[in-house]
Amino acid sequence: MNQGKKQRSKKATTGSIRIIAGKHRGRKLPVLMAEGLRPTTDRVKETVFNWLMPYIHDVNCLDCFAGAGSLGFEALSRGAAHITLIELNKAAAKQLQENKELLNADNVIVTNTNSLDFLKSSAKKHYNIVFIDPPFRGDLVTQTAELLNDGWLANQALIYVEMEVQSNQQLPNNWLLLKEKVAGQVAYRLFQYTY
Template sequence: MPRTANKQKKSSQAGQLRIIGGRLRGRKLAIAEVTGLRPSTDRLRETLFNWLQFELAETRVLDLFAGTGALGFEALSRGAAEVHLWERDRVAARQLQQHAQQLASACPGRAIVSIGDSLQGLKQTPAASFDGVFIDPPFGQGLAQPALDALVAGAWLAADAWVYLETEPDLGVTVPAHWQLHREKRMGDVHARLFKLSA
């Protein structure tokens, strides 16, 4: 989803997203021209997917604020069986749908794009739980905690799921006691946290 705070000050120009690992490594995907829409940096994605290197094979993954698809398509490239990308902005979502179609024959996993508000979507009952969730919302809009709360309230997470949260620096959040902070990194104006659920 497009961001509006420090990380995303400028309008995106026509550009490309590069998948940095897995089956689709090196594949370049166009970025929709939407104000504030930019992918996570290669460096941050490399860090994240090093954390997740043993967590993705044959999993179901939910990308709540998909934006450019940088996280969701990277997960697909690295072995996720099914990635659901949710995006509210229609221009960005249509671009995601085009990418999903382009990658369908190049990767055994499946990308499913939904257009709409993620917090509203989380009020529904999922067909099945997810093994992992990316939460990388627009900064400065107060979306991180409501998204976390909605995940907890619904049946969205498998018992041993992981949840990745990317926010502005040092944003305080509340998570259940059985969510263990597995990894954490501050990089520039981004605070990255990986939680793992325990019994």
């Protein structure tokens, strides 16, 4: 009986994400189910990538709070040229690195660090598409947006933001809201950066 409990608890610590379209369509990748990690659901992901489809091919993507890598690996599968995944949780970052290797994705860089610290350094690259889906109950969206505005975004860059419906976090005035939807307690929006 104890052994059964151990097996159940072990299963609870791992899961998988599914790539829904593109080169790696249908591929399942193992993920660590750590506290605060909320992989984007297939339904939300499908909507987001329908929004991004005309723009995703051959661009640079930044996933500021990569977590399970659901958004970053989907972007890879759909033809993005380069993806940077930033993840603070060491075990989750290790799993992202293993999944990168599973997909033979030389154009993916996994960085195990705090996103805010990463963005405080001088921008080495301009990103065309950025994903901001941080842990809830904080003001990480506002802080991340302010730092991104300091040289990280390509002209007309698209920024996907996911946060609690009740959140009152502020986004820069030069980010134009293009699309918006709500699923349960989560609001997800697509913005365009303008100078």
